[in-house]
Amino acid sequence: MGIWKSEWKPLVLMAVLGVAAWWLVYRSLEPFGQWFAFQLLGLTERGGLGLAVAFFAFEAPKVLMLLVVVVFGVGVVRSFFTPERTRAILAGRRESVGNVLAALLGVVTPFCSCSAVPLFIGFVATGVPLGVTLSFLISAPMVNEIALVLLFGLFGWKVAALYAGTGLVIAIVAGWVIGRLKLERWVEPWVYQVATGPSATVAPLTWGDRVEFGREAVKDIVGRVWPYVLAGIGVGAAIHGYVPQDFMASIMGRGAWWSVPLAVLIGVPMYSNAAGIIPIVQALLEKGAALGTVLAFMMSVIGLSLPETIILRKVLKVPLIATFVGVVAAGILVVGYVFNLVL
């Protein structure tokens, strides 16, 4: 009973009621979508527009509700991990173990692409090997908690686990390979010469701070991301309503061997945040696209992006950036093929 404060009682009660209310609303979304399209608007179930609208009316609020919960939870979890802590864990580790740890930590450490450069400098200049640092920088955007939870919600734990597992494996192997290639000469030299000060420490956080972290994350992330999510769901709805049932099977299905490289080629320069692309993933899968191809597409879009490579240009020379993109793309390619063969 030591840490329980009586003034928390009303908050806990509110939280429990909030969860119950959220759940009730969530359960009613699918019937709501059907009612909205077919009763309220009077559209026919056999027409593309009716299907598309029902899809949208169901999926849009559903995804947004899931997002709020997930982003909040992850925000709180992330308040326990800081880049300083991660660096302390990784400094001086042997490469293979370091790659694994770095990839795992990349998922839970708070990271935004604008911090890629200071984080890279902070790691590399204090002795974290280049390959290990890159394992972190690969898994951080690629294994995205939003994508994870949405995949889990839409397709079940197996698909979500596949996504997380393969993302981590790619991050580990790609980082390790680049480490073996000894490409340190292609890091901008000034990175190693930078005078680094002592690790900046900030005061420890209370639970109130952590909840605040979560709330801020929701305001910030969901606040920025929702137009992309709605756009993604719109595209998904259009595919759902208008694209013929097995159309995707012909271009993205298992039979077409070139579907995986094509998916990766299209996906790499594109950037979308994870939440926006999941509805597209769902619609594609529904129309017969092979799971491996679709996963490869998704990982290419969220794992690699033009803005990110431009940012990394500040600390990495072009040959290293090219190698980085190439190794990760190759990893995604292999994953896509393996899944199409195995599943």
Add this chain to the structure above:
Amino acid sequence: MASRLIEVLGSGCAKCEMLAKHAEEAAQALGIEYAVIKLKDPSQWARYGVMSTPALVVDGQVKLQGRVLSAEKLKELIA
């Protein structure tokens, strides 16, 4: 009157600009002498040991990193 050198570390993204704006408002509200400098070059950040931007450095001490606070909350960090 107290004076403070306030450095905002960031590459110019929306969050960094917001931190600079709030820091300026906080300093004005405190009525102190101040200078807000935006450090946009990453090579200048490492000496503070900062790994997540945006970050706030007051008189050489890192007070905040990785997030933005309201001008009201920044007052405590700057005073």
